[in-house]
Amino acid sequence: MNETQLNSFKTMPDENGRFGIHGGRFVAETLMPLILQVEAAYNEAKTDPDFNAELLYFQKHYVGRPSPLYFAERLTEHYGGAKLYLKRDELNHTGAHKINNVLGQALLAKKMGKTKIIAETGAGQHGVATATACALFNLECEVFMGAEDVKRQKPNVDRMRLLGATVHPVTSGTSTLKDAMNEALRYWVAHPDTHFYIIGTVAGPHPYPEMVRNFQSVIGTEAKEQLFEAEGRLPDALIACIGGGSNALGLFHPFLDDTDVTIYGVEAAGLGIDSGMHAASLTGGTPGVLHGNRTYLLQNDDGQIIDAHSISAGLDYPGIGPEHSWLHDIGRVHYVSATDEEALVQFQLCSRLEGIIPALEPSHALAFAAKQLPLMDKEQIVILNMCGRGDKDLEAVLPKLDERGLL
C-alpha cells in the first residue's frame, strides 16, 4: 500500500477486485467474459455525466430521494441516551433501499444493450425492486427464489408477477437464498448474450461489490448532508443491519474516513450465536470462497457451506459482502449481533413509539441501538438506517408478537 491508501479507507477494491484478502473473481470460465464486460461498462458509466444524470433523475422523481433523516424523539427518550436519527429508506418506492442499486444496474444493463434481467431474491424485496425497474425500463425479468421462500413470501411473489416478472422457484441444494444465487448464476452462464444479472447485495464477483456499494452510497451521502443541516456536525455513531450488507455499506462508506464516527454493523444472531442457528458470518464464520468472492462464510471444517438461520429472510445468508470482511479485519467497523427475539421486541416498540413499522432487518439494528444508546451521552448523535418497512413481515411476526403478549 502507498501512503495515500493508508490515509483512506475508501480506495478499495484494488484492480483485481480485492478488499485486503477478500473479494476477487472466483467464477467459472464461462462467466469470466461476462463479468469483464460488466466491469468495463460500469467503469465507463460511473464517470459518464449522462448516465449519472439519468440515475439522479429517477432517484429523485421515481424513488422519492432524498429520503428524510428523521429525529426519532420518542425512541430516543425511551432508550435514554444518545439522540437517534433514522435514515428513512423505508419510504423509497417499493419500500426498501434495494431500489437504489437496482435502478443503477438496470440503467447499466440498458446501456449495454441487454434486454433481459436475472435476479436472485430471498424475502423478495430485491426481486420486487428488480421487477419494478424492469417494468419501468421495458426489460424482461426472471427472478430466482428458493422454493421455501416462494411459499413463505407469497405477497412479494404476487407483486413480482403483477409487475410482469417470471418467478423461478429454486429446488436445488437447500432451496434457500444461497441456492437462488447459484441458480441465477447457472442461468446467466447459459444465457450470456442477452441477459444481465442484477445482484442484490454487495457480494458476488468483482465488480459487483464495488458497484452495488457505490449505487447504495447515496444513503450515507444524503445522511451526512442532512445531519449537517440539522445539527451542524458529524454523527458520533452509525448503526445498520447486515445480511449481505448493502444498506449498511451504503450508509457507512461516505463516513469511513471520518474516523471519529464509530460504526456498528449488526448481524443476525438468530436463536443465538452459541446455538449454531444464526446468520452472523463475521461473528461466527471463517474466510472462504463462495458466489465469486472470498469473504467470511458459515461453513464446516471441510469447507461445505452451512445454512444460515434468521427470522429475517433478508439477513438469512451464509456469507457477507467482502468489503465488510475487510472492514472487520482492519477494525474500522465493529460487527455485533442481535437475536430473533431482540428484533421482535423492537419491531413492536418502534411501531408503537414512532408509528413506523420497521422491517425485521432494521429491527436488528434497533436491537443493538437499544443496548448502545443508553451507554452514550445525551449530546451524542447516532444515525440508524431504517432500510425497509415491515408490511412484508406482518404475517410472520404478528402470531409471534401475540404469543409474547405484545399485541
Added chain:
Amino acid sequence: MSKRLAASFAKAKQENRGILGIFVSAGDPDTNTSIKILDGLVESGVDMIELGMPFSDPMADGPAIQAASLRAIKSGMTLRGSLEIASQFRKKHADTPLILMGYYNPIYRYGVELFLKDAQAAGADGLIIVDLPPEEDVELCNPSQNSELDFIRLITPTTLGDRLPHVLEKASGFIYYVSIAGITGTKSAQMESISSAVNRIKQVSDLPVVTGFGIRTAEQAAHIASLGDGAIVGSAVVEIIAESDTQNLSAEDTARKVSDFTKLLADAISAHKPE
C-alpha cells in the same frame, strides 16, 4: 504433462481414436460403492477418470451432478475422504490417469500447500478447479506449478475470442473444451460448432483437446471424441448412480450398471473411425 496422461493420449492416438474420460463424484452414493464404481470404469475400458470432490454449492453444475455432490456429502464424504478414495484407486490401477475436479473453497479450507502435497501423494495427475479462472492464478495455479499435477483449463464458447491465449497461458495436461454455454448435463452441442472450436484451440495450443458437457449417448461420445482428442461424460453416468441409489441396488450391481454403460461408450469410441 503427467506421464499417465501422456501415455493415455499416446495409446489412443496409436489406436486412431480419442480418449474416453468419465466423471463421477467421490463417495457417491457412499465410499464403498464409489470405489467399486471406479474399479468397474477401468475394467470397462475408460481411459481417464475425473473424480469430483463434492461441494455443497457447485455453481457450474447441473441438477445431476449437484445431486451427486449432495448424496456424497450426506454419506459423510469430505475432501480428505476424496483423496483417500484416489489413493486406494491408485494402489489398484497404476496407469489410469486420475484428475481431481472440484471447487476452490474446500481446498482453501484444507490448505493449498497441504492439498497439493496430499493430492500428489494420492496419485492424482491433474486438477480441474472450476471457480479459479486465470485472474485468480495466485491462489492455486501458481503454487501448483512446482508440483507434478497438471492444471487443466476449461475453455468455453464464450472464451474463444481474444481471451483464449490468456486462458491457455498456464494450461497443462490437456484442454477441457466445454461444448455448451451452460452448466453440466443440460443441453447438447452442435457437432459443427465443436469441430470449429477444437480447431481454433489447436491453432493456439499444442495440448490435446478433450470435449465435455452435454454428451449423453455412445454415438455422441464417439463422434465428439473423433473431432479432437477425446470426450468426457459425466451427468449421464451420474444419473445411473442416482437411479441405482433410488432402487437400493447393491454396490456390485450399481458398479456393474455403470460399467455396462461406460463399456458401450468405450466400444463406440474404439469403433468410430475419423471421417
